[in-house]
Amino acid sequence: MQQLYPHPGDVDQATLVDLYAPPPEPSVRVNFVASLDGAGTLDGKSAGLSGPEDKRVFGILRMRCDALLVGAGTVRDEGYRALRLDEQRRRWRLEHGLSEYPTLVIVSGRADLDPAQPALADAPVRPVVVTRHGTDTAHLEPVADVIRAGDHHVDLATAIGRLRADGHAQILSEGGPRLFGSLTAAGLVDELCLTVSPLLAGPGAGRITAGPLAPTPEHLTLRHALLADGQLLLRYGR
Template identity: 40%
Template sequence: MVFVQRIDNGTYLTPSETDLRDLYEYPAGLEAPCIRLNFVASIDGAATDDGKSAGLGTPADKHVFEVLRDLTDAVLVGSGTARAENYGGVVVSDEARAWRVAHDRAAVPPIVVVTSSANVDPTSKLVTGAEIAPIVVTLESAPTDRIRALRDAGATVITTPGETVGSHDIRDALADAGLMRILCEGGPSLFGQLLDDDMVDELCVTTSPTLVAGDAGRIARSSTTRSRPMRPAHILTDDDGTILVRWVREHPGTAKA
């Protein structure tokens, strides 16, 4: 695996592990959560292969996936994706753990699951096998037995009013917990919701060197179509054809009405 980054003067370099962390580091001085999404897609735009995004992964994608988790305060995910991808807690290497502590981050970031109905299995490895208990953001109207079971299993449950868990509810819950550097790993519906509500600060997208076709969906899905201009902060390539781009908006982490 050989990463190559094109720089402004037209030359190329191979970034070290330190370089990768610098390339993907969050902006300093955040006053509100900076929400970064990470997705992989095929050349023809499929978000999954055989129903799972893991089927599109490459060594370079998996490497950057780990770097992004090393940098974040919390991993945000929808409950459907957590079930489909069989999520567990974040696993951090000893080296990354030391780096995180030295850079004013908790040793291990929690998983934050969004679910209107508190539909998270309290016996799943996400709850019982995680070093850091997950945070579940759900509705006040979610079944009380589910909420109780999750709390009894050690999960932190945050409830919000309304008929759905809105993007502002998610952002406020993250901010109240002091979680500012956010890595959202999906799924497409949560991405679409955040995009509709203008909550997407960054998108790290990997183009996997494969064609899928079929009826696989896109990385973002919603009932509306809106344009959100972004700019590439950097572009990396691997010698197997993988392309990794970090797209950013102009003012990440600013409060949104």
């Protein structure tokens, strides 16, 4: 892997881990992969857009967060497994003052999740389900803590405030598009880590963002650009 910007040169594993250090203040970082022509999926999943180096960064981002936020659609469509890290990453976390595992946080307005699915049932630490007031969550309470925020829709700003109050300063969102769209609309995105894959997916797939229009476009600044196997791995921040 090579760094193109800001300091051109080869990137080893230690440098890569440093390049993805979260900001000193609490932040929400979003990670996505997209094709050159803007598709967020191939055949309904993100796997075909990814590759070994994107997966390497994906693993580093997970290693460096306190909470991993994901929309219920992605959990359902991608068949999310329990959030487990290998021993080396767990040790790294403990040595750097983090808990052994990040906490999985699933956003679902309808609480339409199967408590038997591995992401919930096999989780190494108790996951959190973020939903709105009035939703029936009795089926989830044996396997997850529940945060309620908002009456008609999930109030993500309130939910993130609650997560921070519970010690989850660095939040990584792995999507999907509707969750990203809601985070953008609420002005909650501090960073986007975007892998651009050298593929023309053609028409059909949606973008990496979806939902109601955001009030105004927001400008982000390029923090770094990496190149590996023809993929660009970009980190943008406020």
